[in-house]
Amino acid sequence: MRHLISMEQLERRDIERILDRARSFAEVSEREIKKVPALRGRRVINLFYEASTRTRSSFELAAKTLSAEVINFASSGSSVEKGESLKDTVQTLSAYRPDLIVVRTPNVGAADLVARWSTAAVVNAGDGKHEHPTQALLDVYTLRERLRSLDGLSIWVVGDVMHSRVARSNIMAFSKMGARVTVCGPPTLIPRGVEALGCAVEHTLDRLADADVVYALRMQHERMTGSFVPSLREYAACYQLNGQRLSPRQVLMHPGPVNRGVELSADVIESPQALIGQQVAAGVVVRMAVLYELLAGRDVGTPRTSSPTPAPQLA
Amino acid sequence: MRHLISMEQLERRDIERILDRARSFAEVSEREIKKVPALRGRRVINLFYEASTRTRSSFELAAKTLSAEVINFASSGSSVEKGESLKDTVQTLSAYRPDLIVVRTPNVGAADLVARWSTAAVVNAGDGKHEHPTQALLDVYTLRERLRSLDGLSIWVVGDVMHSRVARSNIMAFSKMGARVTVCGPPTLIPRGVEALGCAVEHTLDRLADADVVYALRMQHERMTGSFVPSLREYAACYQLNGQRLSPRQVLMHPGPVNRGVELSADVIESPQALIGQQVAAGVVVRMAVLYELLAGRDVGTPRTSSPTPAPQLA
Amino acid sequence: MRHLISMEQLERRDIERILDRARSFAEVSEREIKKVPALRGRRVINLFYEASTRTRSSFELAAKTLSAEVINFASSGSSVEKGESLKDTVQTLSAYRPDLIVVRTPNVGAADLVARWSTAAVVNAGDGKHEHPTQALLDVYTLRERLRSLDGLSIWVVGDVMHSRVARSNIMAFSKMGARVTVCGPPTLIPRGVEALGCAVEHTLDRLADADVVYALRMQHERMTGSFVPSLREYAACYQLNGQRLSPRQVLMHPGPVNRGVELSADVIESPQALIGQQVAAGVVVRMAVLYELLAGRDVGTPRTSSPTPAPQLA
Numbered sequence: 001m002r003h004l005i006s007m008e009q010l011e012r013r014d015i016e017r018i019l020d021r022a023r024s025f026a027e028v029s030e031r032e033i034k035k036v037p038a039l040r041g042r043r044v045i046n047l048f049y050e051a052s053t054r055t056r057s058s059f060e061l062a063a064k065t066l067s068a069e070v071i072n073f074a075s076s077g078s079s080v081e082k083g084e085s086l087k088d089t090v091q092t093l094s095a096y097r098p099d100l101i102v103v104r105t106p107n108v109g110a111a112d113l114v115a116r117w118s119t120a121a122v123v124n125a126g127d128g129k130h131e132h133p134t135q136a137l138l139d140v141y142t143l144r145e146r147l148r149s150l151d152g153l154s155i156w157v158v159g160d161v162m163h164s165r166v167a168r169s170n171i172m173a174f175s176k177m178g179a180r181v182t183v184c185g186p187p188t189l190i191p192r193g194v195e196a197l198g199c200a201v202e203h204t205l206d207r208l209a210d211a212d213v214v215y216a217l218r219m220q221h222e223r224m225t226g227s228f229v230p231s232l233r234e235y236a237a238c239y240q241l242n243g244q245r246l247s248p249r250q251v252l253m254h255p256g257p258v259n260r261g262v263e264l265s266a267d268v269i270e271s272p273q274a275l276i277g278q279q280v281a282a283g284v285v286v287r288m289a290v291l292y293e294l295l296a297g298r299d300v301g302t303p304r305t306s307s308p309t310p311a312p313q314l315a
Numbered sequence: 316m317r318h319l320i321s322m323e324q325l326e327r328r329d330i331e332r333i334l335d336r337a338r339s340f341a342e343v344s345e346r347e348i349k350k351v352p353a354l355r356g357r358r359v360i361n362l363f364y365e366a367s368t369r370t371r372s373s374f375e376l377a378a379k380t381l382s383a384e385v386i387n388f389a390s391s392g393s394s395v396e397k398g399e400s401l402k403d404t405v406q407t408l409s410a411y412r413p414d415l416i417v418v419r420t421p422n423v424g425a426a427d428l429v430a431r432w433s434t435a436a437v438v439n440a441g442d443g444k445h446e447h448p449t450q451a452l453l454d455v456y457t458l459r460e461r462l463r464s465l466d467g468l469s470i471w472v473v474g475d476v477m478h479s480r481v482a483r484s485n486i487m488a489f490s491k492m493g494a495r496v497t498v499c500g501p502p503t504l505i506p507r508g509v510e511a512l513g514c515a516v517e518h519t520l521d522r523l524a525d526a527d528v529v530y531a532l533r534m535q536h537e538r539m540t541g542s543f544v545p546s547l548r549e550y551a552a553c554y555q556l557n558g559q560r561l562s563p564r565q566v567l568m569h570p571g572p573v574n575r576g577v578e579l580s581a582d583v584i585e586s587p588q589a590l591i592g593q594q595v596a597a598g599v600v601v602r603m604a605v606l607y608e609l610l611a612g613r614d615v616g617t618p619r620t621s622s623p624t625p626a627p628q629l630a
Numbered sequence: 631m632r633h634l635i636s637m638e639q640l641e642r643r644d645i646e647r648i649l650d651r652a653r654s655f656a657e658v659s660e661r662e663i664k665k666v667p668a669l670r671g672r673r674v675i676n677l678f679y680e681a682s683t684r685t686r687s688s689f690e691l692a693a694k695t696l697s698a699e700v701i702n703f704a705s706s707g708s709s710v711e712k713g714e715s716l717k718d719t720v721q722t723l724s725a726y727r728p729d730l731i732v733v734r735t736p737n738v739g740a741a742d743l744v745a746r747w748s749t750a751a752v753v754n755a756g757d758g759k760h761e762h763p764t765q766a767l768l769d770v771y772t773l774r775e776r777l778r779s780l781d782g783l784s785i786w787v788v789g790d791v792m793h794s795r796v797a798r799s800n801i802m803a804f805s806k807m808g809a810r811v812t813v814c815g816p817p818t819l820i821p822r823g824v825e826a827l828g829c830a831v832e833h834t835l836d837r838l839a840d841a842d843v844v845y846a847l848r849m850q851h852e853r854m855t856g857s858f859v860p861s862l863r864e865y866a867a868c869y870q871l872n873g874q875r876l877s878p879r880q881v882l883m884h885p886g887p888v889n890r891g892v893e894l895s896a897d898v899i900e901s902p903q904a905l906i907g908q909q910v911a912a913g914v915v916v917r918m919a920v921l922y923e924l925l926a927g928r929d930v931g932t933p934r935t936s937s938p939t940p941a942p943q944l945a
Contacts, residue, residue: 029412033356035384041663043691054407057386061358061411064384069665069694071687088887088899092684095910096691097659257403269403280410344727348671350699369722372701376673376726379699572718584718595725 003115003122004290006131007172015176019141022282022289028065029285039066039295042099046072047089047114048125049105054256055125058280059102062287068295071096086110090117099295103127121294123287132165134290135255136173138282142275143213145282146251151178154210156202158239159217159263160189160228166255167217171197182211185239188228204238205245215253216241216263236262243267251275318430318437319605321446322487330491334456337597337604343380344600354381354610357414361387362404362429363440364420369571370440373595374417377602383610386411401425405432414610418442436609438602447480449605450570451488453597457590458528460597461566466493469525472514473554474532474578475504475543481570482532486512497526500554503543519553520560530568531556531578551577558582566590633745633752634920636761637802645806649771652912652919658695659915669696669925672729676702677719677744678755679735684886685755688910689732692917698925701726716740720747729925733757751924753917762795764920765885766803768912772905773843775912776881781808784840786832788869789847789893790819790858796885797847801827812841815869818858834868835875845883846871846893866892873897881905 001014010018028036044063048056056072063070073093086105093101094117103114104125111124111131126132143150155174161167161183171194174181181199183190190201208214219235229235242265246252252264252274260266268274316329325333343351359378363371371387378385388408401420408416409432418429419440426439426446441447458465470489476482476498486509489496496514498505505516523529534550544550557580561567567579567589575581583589631644640648658666674693678686686702693700703723716735723731724747733744734755741754741761756762773780785804791797791813801824804811811829813820820831838844849865859865872895876882882894882904890896898904 031356034358034412034414035356041661041665043664053388057388057411061384061386064386069691071691071694073683073687085887085890088890091907092886092910095907096687096914097664097911099664256407257400260400260403277406277410280407281412284411346671349673349727349729350671368703372703372726376699376701379701571722572715575715575718592721592725595722596727599726 001293003111003124004133004294005111005115005122005124007133007136007169007176010133010173010176012176012178015137015140015173018137018289018293019144019286021292022137022141022285023145025065025285025288025292028288029281035065035067037067038292039063039068039099042066042068042295043097044068044070044291045093045096045098045101045120046070046074047093047101047103048072048074049086049103049107049110050126052104052126054280055104055283058283059123059125059287062284062291065284066288066291068099068291071098086113087117090114094118094120100291123290123294126165129163129165129168131169133169133173134283134287135166136169137290138279138286139170139215139253139255140173140177141282141286142253142279143251145278146275147212149178150174153179153212154182155179155213155215156182156184156208156211157199157215157217158184158205158241160219161185161194161217162189162191162228163220164217168197170215171199175199179213184208185217186229186235208245208250209247211250213251213253214241214246218255218257219259219262232262239263240265241268243271246273248273253279256280316608318426318439319448319609320426320430320437320439322448322451322484322491325448325488325491327491327493330452330455330488333452333604333608334459334601336607337452337456337600338460340380340600340603340607343603344596350380350382352382353607354378354383354414357381357383357610358412359383359385359606360408360411360413360416360435361385361389362408362416362418363387363389364401364418364422364425365441367419367441369595370419370598373598374438374440374602377599377606380599381603381606383414383606386413401428402432405429409433409435415606438605438609441480444478444480444483446484448484448488449598449602450481451484452605453594453601454485454530454568454570455488455492456597456601457568457594458566460593461590462527464493465489468494468527469497470494470528470530471497471499471517471523471526472530472532473499473520473556475534476500476509476532477504477506477543478535479532483512485530486514490514494528499523500532501544501550523560524562526565528566528568529556529561533570533572534574534578547577554578555580556583558586561588563588568594571595631923633741633754634763634924635741635745635752635754637763637766637799637806640763640803640806642806642808645767645770645803648767648919648923649774649916651922652767652771652915653775655695655915655918655922658918659911665695665697667697668922669693669698669729672696672698672925673727674698674700674921675723675726675728675731675750676700676704677723677731677733678702678704679716679733679737679740680756682734682756684910685734685913688913689753689755689917692914692921695914696918696921698729698921701728716743717747720744724748724750730921753920753924756795759793759795759798761799763799763803764913764917765796766799767920768909768916769800769845769883769885770803770807771912771916772883772909773881775908776905777842779808780804783809783842784812785809785843785845786812786814786838786841787829787845787847788814788835788871790849791815791824791847792819792821792858793850794847798827800845801829805829809843814838815847816859816865838875839877841880843881843883844871844876848885848887849889849892862892869893870895871898873901876903878903883909886910 098120100121102123102125108128108130111127115122175198184202413435415436417438423443423445426442430437490513499517728750730751732753732755738758738760741757745752805828814832
């Protein structure tokens, strides 16, 4: 495995290997010294064409915890860059000899292009509405920690499935791990043919009792008003997950940040059935495992040492 | 001491303990290798809801000098966030298991809320016009270095006391350390009842000769014109500290950045009686001491070692 | 050598010494652990008054690879700062006891002022249209790696020479290294008296076959339309470097980022005769050598060790 671009490329055993390693990293966060030298001296570039403090800082923390060097390379979201200039940027960055590039862009397929243009390993941290595979991995991790296994679980993904890279990646990941996935939302927000990903479709929450896990998607501000939903109030009336609709035995997830009072009511956000904080924490250790998989994976079991490097011979 | 939110919470002996430790850190800055491993592997998050390159970089440098890991988490000042979303942000950040959060916000009381919501230690780096305790500590440090003790000193705080968190924290700190504090400014910029903090009030500089130390506040741009002062020129005419008004024996301080020609004239900024540069330098070592106090304070005398951490057992 | 402000201050032997050291650093980038402890615990401040992700990240990577601590101190480009406030900023930063300040500003001569005001070593990373000496050094490095020596080479610098700090620094550097330099561009973009720098002037590409090396300057967006060139299309028609105009034996360089289809055609950017990627890679190792020269240069041959520093004695 050289890059992580899409959940499509991962088999169930790949997912399990990565998540088992993530668990072995989890105890690092409990220590007083939250750092291991596994990737010391490796260079990770965060190339973010969309503002995302959460995802960027999660990757940054993962890399630093493994003692890698991190360079943040953010482009203002306003100058949406064309394929050509993305290529030039990647060629520039390649000259820095990064070991790994984490890339987020608003363009479907851009992470794959970066992987072709660069000699570094590439992690897709979101490419338009296409995929966000580390989100799916951290969600599977969170569920495994809570429920041991996804086999046979019924998972409902509720909300704007149409525009959600999280939905796409998660439907695939949940299915591969043995869950039955149902997507639910207004017809305007469910893409035609989504069943091809192996999920069922519902347009109301009437049968929500069937779900063991309810995964609420973030309602993007730009879709909140407009042609996709008649109004926020109407959306919340039909699809908001709240204490009336959820049973305490159901587990609730959300990729954050939450629009309180829209897709989730305030009460369920704080309830013990919500795993939102656990998802964020899982993000760091799962990304550590992904970085480790891509950069040190061939040496599994013999992590690279961090012996001090001598200074070069100087003239 | 778990958090540093307000000068109210500190006794004189607490201040002295922190500043004595700051002095022991001061010699690190003189070394060729400006770094100690005291907080190696600890995670510090800088959560800044207001742009402040100076304060942010001072905390960042303090944390890095102690070998802590720093994650900057800046929110654009434009999207002034509501209590709810501050809570969500803090819950997200808590999932990163930070050891300490440094928080600056435009909202009075926000640092206290962060401390309640998070398991990390919290340092208030300014919450609206409420408090900025590390500024007060670095100012006391600077004065102690120059004048040995604050006992019996007369300290005038001149300018916009009304809107100044620095004034509030400093009046308390100077008083606790034994100084007599006088605040001076136009009636529109002196809050009613400020005497309750233990200071005298003057509305002119006529008796400035009484002061051993003159502490000029920054005139905020947004108050420079408007209802608080008739005009900048008028303000400067009445309250600017300059070579005519100051005696060379008086010590001059300012929290920076200075509006040259407004609250201070150019000549006094550069004069040896001004301690502005010393204040900035003190900021780094005092913040090192505060971080150390909060993170390692229970082990005083046995600083945590930085022995290399072994890599976790990997599957 | 205390600062690097201008190519004027460097003799040929200085350039050669720095570039020889850069070559010794180049192998660090090939290693698995891309880091040496040469400048461990030193403080480098990046003070950027103009947005420049490329140059800033190149210096950052250079400093981090040498194990120095880096603080980024960026000023929004909009608030073009006056001399006075630059002075105040430098005085503030000096209180942080930086070992070195990298400064980019839109103002000619500003780096020299910073060097006067600060006790730190200063590297000019571009001061208006004056100079950008590390760009010149990395370009000489790139040419030496490809062609062994610049002695007797004919180098054409093509484009907006008038507004280019890169042109100014490079003309001097190429000449000092033994090359014959010709500048070429429309009369409106060639400064009068440029011959005083020791170069010839051409206004057309008719005699481009004379060049061994063609160095294309970036056409700044703000000059692309306006009084300097009649139109972009016209400029490209007369001065664009493309497959028709270049011979495969000629080497092509560009400081980046490229305006595809303006100063360069897409085909030559990707051709093996273009050294653009090599220039970026050279930037990191040359800047490592400059930092090393300024901070450790007196101890050449005995790089400073990185033995762990004991914690200070604490009260």
